Amino acid sequence: MSPDRLLFLLPLVPLLAAVVAFVAPGWSRRAGLAAATAMPPLALWTAMGVLESGMLSLPLGGWTAPLGIALRADGLSAVMVLAVAVVGFFISLHAAASFPGAGVQTHRERFFWPLWLLLLAGLNALFVSGDVFNLYVCLEITGIAAVSLVATAGSPDAIRAALRYLFVSLSGSLFYLMGVAILYGGTGVLDLVLLVEVVAGDPPAIIACLLMTGGLMMKTALFPMHFWLPPAHSSAPAPVSAALSALVVKGGLYILLRLWFGPFADLVGDGAIQWIGGLGAAAIVWGSWQAIHQPRLKLVVAYSTVAQLGYLFLLFPIAWSAADRTAAFTGGVVLLLSHATAKAAVFLAAGNVLAAVGNDRVPSLCGLSRWLPVSAFAMGLAGVALIGLPPSAGFIGKWLLVVAALEQGQWWWVAVLLLGSVLAAVYIIRLLGPAFVMPDSDQPPNPVSRIAEWTAFALAALSVLLGFVAIWPARLLAASVGSGFSP
Amino acid sequence: MIGRVAGWALPLGVFAAVAWAVLALPSPAPSLTDEALAAIDESGVSNPVTAVLLNYRSTDTLLELGVLLLAVVSVWGLRRADHAAAGPESSPLLEGLIRGLVPLLLVTGGYLLWIGAFAPGGAFQGGALVGGAIVLLALGGLTGRWFADRQRLLRVGLSVGLAVFSAVGWVVTAWGSWFLEYPEGMAKTLILVIETAALVSIGLTLGCLFVGGGPPDDLETGDAP
Amino acid sequence: MTGSTVDLFLLVGAALFALGAAGVFREVEALRRIIAVNVMGSGVFLVLVAIAARGEGPPDPVPHAMVLTGIVVAVCATAVALALADLSRRHGSSADDKADR
Known part of the structure; x- marks a missing residue:
């Protein structure tokens, strides 16, 4: 069977696992781990298919667009589903290890697995869907699942943060849906590839673009719509924080990339491109500045996500008029992968700190390097990637963006990139400094499972090692140039 | 004062923008009506909306059943049913009324499912009536401990729509079809099977969402911090 | 439907939004x-x-299907929001109540 035909398995496997986890709660952990294990090979297979044929396409129900919906995977989709699969796999392991051992199953765990699997299904569907209305449904699945996962923490803070997140998420999706409605009214088409041909510069298309962009900016927490992210990401349980920062916010960004470099490419002028890049720059500065001043580890990391999302928005102006758009995109995608793995690692390590010490105030990190050496090392490695030091993937990604920006004389983005790295260094060192103070005792107050420590380490190591294999995402992106779907 | 003005400027701007866009939509209106009607004979049903929901764009509906399951999981995880408002004290009049209405609602729900193939109706409309019947039972305090005692059955019912839909979609690929491509001549039957399962799930989901909380766990719940 | 009726629906929709x-x-x-x-x-x-x-002619079934899907999604989101709002209110009324629910 060709990978084209089986593209549907990416969302369907976690979806069916969610059904199993719901119907037989006693099996929920096994169903979750089984699906998490099945996803990396599936994603890898999809990526190999993309390398071979440029783009995979599955007309669902045998109906081709415009009447039907197509699942499509190109280089960008393949990179995203690989990120979901790999980061999702380690997060699942960490989650399984942080719940009580076999035999005891808490209410919280029975609640976690089906939600987590539905989130994975929604993300996978989002990254392979080729239809703007279908993307709306995917956005809602990921949004509602993410909100409910935040609420699994159960604390009043988490519930409040979840409620606020839900309102932002719902109104963001409705802005997007209104854009879809207007787009359909103007063109009679919902398919992303067909839309490229038919979208003209008339008022409906312009307003649709504005509405969809606004809605997605809210969901992606682009400055100044970032206000909901730090409370939600910092009050969620560790595996959930990791998934939210590493994967969920990238969903909105992904759709924005598809739209701006696809159907709306002719509408979006240089002004708009510079403007969205400017918001990204503001996010970098503001997010980093806030991260430096936060009292709690998880808040530092959450504000760091606000800043790191800013880098990904610099991709818009830098790639827009780049002579070699694929190289600029490679830079952005490598940076995205670096952030996904590094941020997940830091959040998982933060969860270990919370489990060991009972709180995550920055001074409580004292003694971490002795109590939890693996987690401390993971934070250090991930910090290298977040700052963008060589040889990490963060460095390669930034390097490619800097080169692309300089080629076009857009030196101001380079200045922002460098400033962001300096600020990131400040907040990372602020966290790592206390970690190397020697504690009075050898043992942390509470023990932490070894799997929980090593999953954080594995992700952190990936964020550095990816720097050596940055050619893989480059090949994937290059394979689908000119396939009609790729930016 | 300035804050108030600014507070209304945004929605006014949104209204103006959307109004401008919808009034400027091109005429004649671009649509998929012709495509949908041209393929209606292959779709297995003659109601074009059902054809879109269960055949042309069936994946939207499949994912939507995922959203329904998601809602139940979330609400059950957040709250226990005993927190939900208890129904009014039962009275013979109320009970008699409900006992009369519920079968009627169920039959009408099934009827709507059936006519969905050729007239307005379908699994959602039918499911809404089934959900309404459960709401009535809950309001009258007639569900009793059913939700708590028949948990496994309830969980199967809540997810049967998603499971059957996915299974049909997957199984047909064994014959070389695309995912969710019904083999020739089987579309009507398969759509009816999927819709019946979906009706059960939709009705139960709506009812459970109204009850607003999960049944007590049969397992130990030792996670209060 | 005549054009002006449709326009009225469109405008009311925009206003509600x-x-x-x-x-x-x-x-x-x-x-x-x-x-x-x-x-x-x-x-x-x-x-x-x-x-x-x-x-012209019969109504386009695709937006109708989109609305049906959208309504179901809205119902689900509302249910989750109500459950969260209720929990949040409970927590608000007893600030020291740090219990799971």
Whole structure:
């Protein structure tokens, strides 16, 4: 069977696992781990298919667009589903290890697995869907699942943060849906590839673009719509924080990339491109500045996500008029992968700190390097990637963006990139400094499972090692140039 | 004062923008009506909306059943049913009324499912009536401990729509079809099977969402911090 | 349907959408914001139904299907929002109550 035909398995496997986890709660952990294990090979297979044929396409129900919906995977989709699969796999392991051992199953765990699997299904569907209305449904699945996962923490803070997140998420999706409605009214088409041909510069298309962009900016927490992210990401349980920062916010960004470099490419002028890049720059500065001043580890990391999302928005102006758009995109995608793995690692390590010490105030990190050496090392490695030091993937990604920006004389983005790295260094060192103070005792107050420590380490190591294999995402992106779907 | 003005400027701007866009939509209106009607004979049903929901764009509906399951999981995880408002004290009049209405609602729900193939109706409309019947039972305090005692059955019912839909979609690929491509001549039957399962799930989901909380766990719940 | 009726539906849809958006951003009370999100949704659905009726001949089934899907999603989101709002209110009324639920 060709990978084209089986593209549907990416969302369907976690979806069916969610059904199993719901119907037989006693099996929920096994169903979750089984699906998490099945996803990396599936994603890898999809990526190999993309390398071979440029783009995979599955007309669902045998109906081709415009009447039907197509699942499509190109280089960008393949990179995203690989990120979901790999980061999702380690997060699942960490989650399984942080719940009580076999035999005891808490209410919280029975609640976690089906939600987590539905989130994975929604993300996978989002990254392979080729239809703007279908993307709306995917956005809602990921949004509602993410909100409910935040609420699994159960604390009043988490519930409040979840409620606020839900309102932002719902109104963001409705802005997007209104854009879809207007787009359909103007063109009679919902398919992303067909839309490229038919979208003209008339008022409906312009307003649709504005509405969809606004809605997605809210969901992606682009400055100044970032206000909901730090409370939600910092009050969620560790595996959930990791998934939210590493994967969920990238969903909105992904759709924005598809739209701006696809159907709306002719509408979006240089002004708009510079403007969205400017918001990204503001996010970098503001997010980093806030991260430096936060009292709690998880808040530092959450504000760091606000800043790191800013880098990904610099991709818009830098790639827009780049002579070699694929190289600029490679830079952005490598940076995205670096952030996904590094941020997940830091959040998982933060969860270990919370489990060991009972709180995550920055001074409580004292003694971490002795109590939890693996987690401390993971934070250090991930910090290298977040700052963008060589040889990490963060460095390669930034390097490619800097080169692309300089080629076009857009030196101001380079200045922002460098400033962001300096600020990131400040907040990372602020966290790592206390970690190397020697504690009075050898043992942390509470023990932490070894799997929980090593999953954080594995992700952190990936964020550095990816720097050596940055050619893989480059090949994937290059394979689908000119396939009609790729930016 | 300035804050108030600014507070209304945004929605006014949104209204103006959307109004401008919808009034400027091109005429004649671009649509998929012709495509949908041209393929209606292959779709297995003659109601074009059902054809879109269960055949042309069936994946939207499949994912939507995922959203329904998601809602139940979330609400059950957040709250226990005993927190939900208890129904009014039962009275013979109320009970008699409900006992009369519920079968009627169920039959009408099934009827709507059936006519969905050729007239307005379908699994959602039918499911809404089934959900309404459960709401009535809950309001009258007639569900009793059913939700708590028949948990496994309830969980199967809540997810049967998603499971059957996915299974049909997957199984047909064994014959070389695309995912969710019904083999020739089987579309009507398969759509009816999927819709019946979906009706059960939709009705139960709506009812459970109204009850607003999960049944007590049969397992130990030792996670209060 | 005549053109002016359809235009009226489109405009009312736009107005509902904007009013709902105003409510979500301006209100503080969770229940009011939940209602506001639903008003927003109704605005989008009205616009979609009106778009379906714009063409000559029978109405376009695709927007109708989109509305049906959208309604179900809205119901689910509302249920989750209500459950969260209720929990949040419970926590608010007893600030020291750190219990799971």
